Amino acid sequence: MKKNPTAGYLVWRLATKWGALLDRALAPYGLTQAQFSVLGTLYGVTRAGGQPSQRELSDHTGLDPVFVSKLVRTLEGNGLVRRTTDPSDSRAVRLTLTDRGVEAAESAIDRVMTLQNQLAEPLGGPDSEQTRQLVATLTTLLDAPPPPDPGRNP
Template identity: 30%
Template sequence: MKTNDNAFGVEKAEDSSGFLLWQVTTLWQREIRAILAPLDLTHAQFVLLANLLWLSQHQESVTQIDISQHSKVDPMTTSTVLRTLQTKGLIVRREHATDTRAKAVALTEAGQQLTKQAVAVVEQFDLAFFSKLGNGIKAFNRQLHQLIMPDTTT
């Protein structure tokens, strides 16, 4: 049933940035889940492992808060996922050397190997998925970064 009562601020659904972002994210995540399944990793597990590997290569000690802030995953979810990764033997959590309230997180040898393997397949998929953007990929990434960064003008 078609109605003239338009509740939307756009003429076509394709004019909605949020709707387009939702569609792209859904397609991308579906494929990510499929390529991570053989590695027995969920997308959230991969994201936190990859962030831990990245941060470990750039700083001396990594905490749960570091991982949460860097990945933009809320602290409670980060804690829950890290607990699962610890149970799987992919990470260890220890008392932080200087902050008694914090937990230092590190990859185990198995965790490091699996994370590197997962990063390789995800990066390969990303190259193929985003190749449609051609030379516009750097501009696209800059625009995404603008959306991620907090607005400091207010």
């Protein structure tokens, strides 16, 4: 056990813990974490009136476009997502949720939100000042440009 853990180590441990919790929570819906990130994001964008392309969804989730394409194909095969060619750009694929996809997204989102609230309980709950500070700190870290590759010569 580390006596003075680094921030990187703690972020990694928290991400690993969160991932394991998500896997267990999403298993009853037949979803992986990555599939949920695409399905949930598509649900949110669709509810806001959008019909994103796979590329836009990739940009929004931060996932690699090739990975998003594979995830979308799986979700489509499971009857949750529909892909259509963009009428204004034949290279682009637009995404929509099927009725079954909407139901799956809503159920999974409810479960994940419950899990998030439980995760925030040690900080005083999801609306506590301590949770807001944690979110602000994590946002700062995520918004920062990546550091230079230590293996590359300047």
